Amino acid sequence: MLNTPKALTIAGSDSGGGAGIQADLKTFQELGAYGMSVITAITAQNTLGVQGIHPVPVEMVMKQLKSIEDDLRPEALKTGMLFSAEIIEAVAAHLRKHGWKNVVVDPVMIAKGGADLLQEDAVEALKKHLIPLATILTPNIPEAERLTGKSICSRKGREDAAKLLHELGARMIVIKGGHLTLDKAPVDLFYDGEHMHELQGRRVDTPQTHGTGCTFAAAIAAELALGKTPLHAVHTAKTFIQEAISHPLHIGSGHGPTNHWAYRRNQA
Ligand SMILES: Nc1ncnc2c1ncn2[C@@H]1O[C@H](COP(=O)(O)OP(=O)(O)O)[C@@H](O)[C@H]1O
Numbered sequence: 001m002l003n004t005p006k007a008l009t010i011a012g013s014d015s016g017g018g019a020g021i022q023a024d025l026k027t028f029q030e031l032g033a034y035g036m037s038v039i040t041a042i043t044a045q046n047t048l049g050v051q052g053i054h055p056v057p058v059e060m061v062m063k064q065l066k067s068i069e070d071d072l073r074p075e076a077l078k079t080g081m082l083f084s085a086e087i088i089e090a091v092a093a094h095l096r097k098h099g100w101k102n103v104v105v106d107p108v109m110i111a112k113g114g115a116d117l118l119q120e121d122a123v124e125a126l127k128k129h130l131i132p133l134a135t136i137l138t139p140n141i142p143e144a145e146r147l148t149g150k151s152i153c154s155r156k157g158r159e160d161a162a163k164l165l166h167e168l169g170a171r172m173i174v175i176k177g178g179h180l181t182l183d184k185a186p187v188d189l190f191y192d193g194e195h196m197h198e199l200q201g202r203r204v205d206t207p208q209t210h211g212t213g214c215t216f217a218a219a220i221a222a223e224l225a226l227g228k229t230p231l232h233a234v235h236t237a238k239t240f241i242q243e244a245i246s247h248p249l250h251i252g253s254g255h256g257p258t259n260h261w262a263y264r265r266n267q268a
């Protein structure tokens, strides 16, 4: 019987469709995984910013997880905007109890427009409860700084941060390079617990980068669901996001979304 790979996103909804649950499901679909979602918060959001956040009650987050556990167990999953310590602890307890594997943790904190997507006191919960369950943790540079308490100004700083995050319990880490200064190529650093690998990229000079981190982490989860190795998964995710940023859709008048179709079109 055909075994359809299933991937799950546990994240916030972005009404504008460029980030969060919507970006994740589009990415799963493009890479050939059946997409499922557990919504942790509803955001009113467009390319100009976040106009409102309504967290989903923790009981309802748990119900969604149980519905999936009872019938549709995923081969891989990613977490994005989790908003509160309460939601993080409940999600982590579920993952631990049911032994869900291939967990990609994108430690979403602040939207590109500046809105807080994670409450201040939730950072400790992320470190204590969720990071130890991460197969692959994908912080951007400000998130890696916040999680390690150390500022990152060099390649060595990124390597040290990756090692510290490994000590916190993440099996593998990608420190993303999107926030490097504009003259630098957005090279991401992948630490597999033993070796550092570079994921090479070309910087595209564009404001249309809404949802890049979500899309990248979702692509990793889709590849893991398909049975690819972590190294293969992060390389494919890097190509996927490079294509998505390089062929912008020109939607909205602010930070527009990336193009989730571009990767598959270019493979065809
Ligand atoms: N302007 C850009 N050109 C090319 N790649 C980019 C650009 N901005 C981000 N990326 C890539 O997109 C992915 C997501 O990174 P980043 O934007 O840092 O994440 P986040 O959305 O969490 O801040 C990384 O692979 C990064 O290197």
Ligand SMILES: Cc1ncc(COP(=O)(O)O)c(N)n1
Pocket (backbone or CB within 6 Å): 011, 012, 013, 014, 019, 020, 021, 043, 045, 080, 081, 108, 110, 111, 112, 113, 117, 209, 210, 211, 212, 213, 214
């Ligand atoms: C629901 C949700 N999740 C994640 C992000 C982060 O995406 P970005 O950093 O590109 O704003 C977002 N804006 N909204």
